[in-house]
Every structure is written in structure tokens, then in C-alpha cells.
Amino acid sequence: MKFKVKSSSIKGTTLVPASKSHTIRAVFIAALSDGVCVIKNPLESSDGRSALSTVKAMGAGLEVINGDWHITGRGGNIITPAMPVDVGNSGTSARFSLSFASLCGSPITITGDDQTRSRPMGPLLTALSNLGVKTTSANQKLPATVQGPIMGGETEVNGKTSQYLSSLLIHAPLAKKNCVLKLDGLNEKPYVDMTLAWLDRMGIKYNRDDYDMFKVYGNQKYSAFNATVPGDFSSATFFAC
Secondary structure (H helix, E strand, O other): OOOOOOOOOOOOOOOOOEOHHHHHHHHHHHHHEEOEEEEEOOOOOHHHHHHHHHHHHOOOEEEEEOOEEEEEOOOOOOOOOOOOEEOOOOHHHHHHHHHHHOOOOOOEEEEOOHHHHOOOOHHHHHHHHHOOOEEEEOOOOOOEEEEOOOOOEEEEEOOOOHHHHHHHHHHHHHOOOOEEEEEOOOOOHHHHHHHHHHHHHOOOOEEEEOOOEEEEOOOOOEEOOEEEOOEOHHHHHHHHO
16 A cells, blocks of 8 residues: 655644543442442443443442543442452553452452453552452462452552552552552552642542652542543644654
């Protein structure tokens, strides 16, 4: 196939695709809320659908109205699925779902496709174990089984990927006691900032020492919300170019 490119002028308006990272965080927080949340402008992608199927499998309700996702939260009262929860190819959903499942008092197994099953989960499983969760995994990867409820306490968190910390930050407010998360270095700080922005928006109480320590207060709740997923700046570069 050959293309010929000629000089031309460009004008007009286009919508930048929504942020995948914001979409997934919105889905999990909505599933933890007390009430019906409306997520506008979600990114329709395989990762977003994986997040939806994950929370649905553990009891959250979903209705799509005019492209908006209406999610009925469980308020932390997770339903035990009859089958392992398959997150497909979504690594973020895999790590978030392990903490989501840790709110349940019955064992829940999380699995994924071949690529996702090759990703490390051990540091997150260890952190959850230190917070009172029973975890089982043959090789510190998926499939992994977790059984809560998450109690709280103190743990070190591996900062090689921000997904471990973000997963814990989102779910720690529903722990029985306070959670102290200590880090020795942290990559991908902007993604943690994104998670903290969601916690701030939802009125979650926590203290922090830069990116070295986070203390999240337990026995909190997420209220229902109505939010528009912002555009993704990295996707905007394609249009800019």
C-alpha cells in the first residue's frame, strides 16, 4: 500500500481519547462506593472492559446509558464469585482486583491471560499479607487467591511499579484499621498523583511523608459520584503531531 502526502492546512476540533488510567480508577472506586456512580466519557478499551467485568464478577452492578457507565457500588461488601475472576490482558486491573478481593471474607482467585499471568504480583501479595490478608500463589504471579478481610497495620510497598501502591491506596480506606504504607523509592510518581487526586476528590483521609510513607485511615467510605473521565495527554500528542 502506498500513500502520497501533500501540503495542506489543518483546522477543526476533535475529542482526545479518554484516559485509560483514570477510567480504571473510576471503575474500581465506583464499585467500592455506597450508591450509583455515573462515569462519563469512559475509555472504551479492552482494559476498561476488563475492569468492568472484574467488579461485576464480585457484585457491582452495571448499566450503560448513552455511553455513560452507571455502576452500583458494593460499599466493600464483596460477593464471592463461583469461578476465578479473569482480568484478561489488563495488568492494572489484575493488581487492583487483588486488593478489591481482599475486602471479602471468603477466598477469591484472580487470573488472567498468558501475558498477565507472567507479570509479578508477589510484592503486592506480600503487602496484603502484612495487612492481614491470606494470600496463596504458586509462583508469586497469577493465578493468586486472596482472602480477607483486610485488617490494616504497617507494610513496606515495592515501588518498582506504581500499581502496587495505587492498588493499596484505593482499597485501604475500607480496611478495619489504619494502614501505613512505607516505600523505598517509587517509580511512576504521576500515576500515584492521579490516584491521590481521586482520593482527595472522594474526601478520603490520609497523611503522607512525600512519597516515602502514606497513612490511610480505616473504616472510611466512598460516596456515590458523577464524574467525567479526562482526556489522555499522551494520546493528544498524536493529534498535535
